[in-house]
Amino acid sequence: MIFLKLFLEFFHIGLFSFGGGYATLPFLYRIAQIHDWYTVQQLSDLIGIASITPGPVGVNAATYAGFMTGGVAGAAIATVAVILPSFIIIIIVSRMLEKFRENKYVCSVIYVLKPAACGLLAAVGINMFMNNGYNFFGFLLLACLFASSLYDRKSPLFYLGISALVGLIAGFFNLTG
Amino acid sequence: MLLGGGYVILPILQNELVEKKNWLSDSELHEFYALGQSVPGIIAANVSVFTGYKLLGLSGAFAAIAGITMPAFLAIIVIARLVGEVSYLKFIQSIFWGVGVGVLMLIIMAVRELWARSVVDRFSYVIFFLSFVLSACFQAPPTVVIILAIFIGIWIQYQKRLENRE
Numbered sequence: 001m002i003f004l005k006l007f008l009e010f011f012h013i014g015l016f017s018f019g020g021g022y023a024t025l026p027f028l029y030r031i032a033q034i035h036d037w038y039t040v041q042q043l044s045d046l047i048g049i050a051s052i053t054p055g056p057v058g059v060n061a062a063t064y065a066g067f068m069t070g071g072v073a074g075a076a077i078a079t080v081a082v083i084l085p086s087f088i089i090i091i092i093v094s095r096m097l098e099k100f101r102e103n104k105y106v107c108s109v110i111y112v113l114k115p116a117a118c119g120l121l122a123a124v125g126i127n128m129f130m131n132n133g134y135n136f137f138g139f140l141l142l143a144c145l146f147a148s149s150l151y152d153r154k155s156p157l158f159y160l161g162i163s164a165l166v167g168l169i170a171g172f173f174n175l176t177g
Numbered sequence: 178m179l180l181g182g183g184y185v186i187l188p189i190l191q192n193e194l195v196e197k198k199n200w201l202s203d204s205e206l207h208e209f210y211a212l213g214q215s216v217p218g219i220i221a222a223n224v225s226v227f228t229g230y231k232l233l234g235l236s237g238a239f240a241a242i243a244g245i246t247m248p249a250f251l252a253i254i255v256i257a258r259l260v261g262e263v264s265y266l267k268f269i270q271s272i273f274w275g276v277g278v279g280v281l282m283l284i285i286m287a288v289r290e291l292w293a294r295s296v297v298d299r300f301s302y303v304i305f306f307l308s309f310v311l312s313a314c315f316q317a318p319p320t321v322v323i324i325l326a327i328f329i330g331i332w333i334q335y336q337k338r339l340e341n342r343e
Contacts, residue, residue, distance in 0.1 A: 014218050016323045022287040024219070026312065026319035033316075041277075048276035049256055051283060055249025058219035063246075063253040072254060079250055083242055086218030090226045091238065093216060101212065104337075109330030110215050112304055114295030116326035118288060119308025120319050125284040127313065138278050145282045156286065160279040167275020168268060176274040 002070055003077050009035075010062050010081035017058065018113045022047075024058040024082070026120040028065065029127065037069040040131045048164075051156055059083065137175045141166055200232055221245060304329070 009031055017023040025047070032040045046068075050060035059079060066078025093100050100106060134142070145159055170176050194201045201209070206224075209231075213223035222245055229241025263269050296305050304326065311317040311325075 012320065016217060016320050017219075018214075018217055018323065022284060025284070030318055044277045044280050045260070045273050047280045047283070048273070049253070049260065051280070053249055053252045053256060055246065055252070056219045056221040059222060059246055060249050060253050063250050064257055067254055067257045075250065075254055075257075079246055083218065083222050083246065086216065086223050087226055087238065087242060089216050089218070090212075090223060091230060091235070093212070094227065094230050101208075101215075105331055105334045106215065108334035108337075109327050111301070112326045112330035112333065113323065114291070115301040115305040116308040116322055118291040118295050119305040119310075120312050120322055121284065121291060122288045122305075123309050123312035125281060125288060128284070129281055132277055132281075134278065138274070141275070141278045142281055145278070146285060149282070149286065153286075156283050159282045159286075160276060163275040163277075163279030163282065164272045165275065167271045167273070167278070170275070171268055171271020176271050 003074065005035075006037075006066055006069055006074055006077050007081045010066070010078045011084055013058075013062070014082040014085035018110075018117050022057065022121055023117055024061055026124050028061055029124045031065070038065060040128060042068065044128060044132065048160060052160060135176075137170060194228060201228060205231070 013024050013027040017027060028043055028046075029040070032038055032043050038046070043065075046061055046064045047057070050057045050064060053060050059082060062078040062082035063075045067075035070077065132138075141163060145163065148154075149159075167176065191203070191206060195203050195206055209224050209227040210220070212227060213220045216223055222242060225241040225245040226238045229237035229239070231237070233240070260269075264273075292305070296302050308322050308326070311322055312319065
């Protein structure tokens with residue numbers, strides 16, 4: 001039964017997440033709230049791991065979430081489920097490529113979907129920040145990373161690396177709260 | 178036929194598919210990339226399915242999707258096992274404490290990037306704000322917000338069409 005639920009949840013993520021990259025995040029966060037498959041804390045670890053593993057973050061996150069819920073079989077089911085909608089839709093769209101692209105309804109829907117997806121992601125950011133309950137030091141680290149990004153934007157790996165290192169050092173001085 | 182994993186970024190795709198393998202022309206790749214963003218799902222997976230399907234039909238699409246997911250799939254399972262084994266260690270927990278902050282930073286960056294591409298006028302600003310409030314304050318499921326956005330998009334175009342007719 002858990003496998004059917006996994007399949008349905010991730011199929012639905014594949015079907016409704018637009019915009020790539022972290023577009024699956026609001027859905028993954030929702031799962032953390034309504035199922036006890038993984039906690040928000042684990043979701044945060046998951047995104048970190050998915051971001052440093054080769055491959056698209058959305059697929060990696062599905063694999064990881066599936067693995068935590070139902071082992072290797074769960075991972076396989078979640079991965080297949082999250083890419084299956086793309087697969088089906090693209091096979092259909094490929095046949096009428098030109099028409100699809102120039103369709104005014106499609107353009108109009110995407111024009112609305114993009115800012116909506118952006119709003120969803122911003123909401124997840126706020127929710128995760130509140131949920132993680134960072135102490136002053138964590139907040140300071142985030143502020144420093146953000147300030148530095150305003151001057152010079154580095155790759156995601158850079159920020160993950162720095163914050164992991166700072167976490168490691170902070171742990172020795174019991175600053176991680 | 179395998180594409181390998183990690184081809185998230187356009188330049189890499191370009192190098193591999195257009196220049197090395199000659200599977201696609203430059204304009205085809207850009208079109209697939211644009212299309213990959215306008216159908217639901219993960220962009221890199223979408224582009225690989227488009228490419229595979231164009232080259233070899235259904236079997237090509239299968240091969241491409243398997244190629245782009247398999248390396249990541251195996252890597253994730255290994256890492257997930259490892260993390261499970263060592264997660265009780267104090268210094269691993271400290272590292273993940275830091276990674277948690279880093280992830281928030283990545284989300285901020287993703288939001289800024291999306292914002293630059295999507296919030297282009299007053300109307301899209303309103304949509305952003307509505308979606309944010311619905312999700313953050315009223316805990317609306319993301320699916321509901323997305324479906325609402327789809328309906329609004331259709332409705333706008335429908336109104337435009339009515340106006341043009343008059």
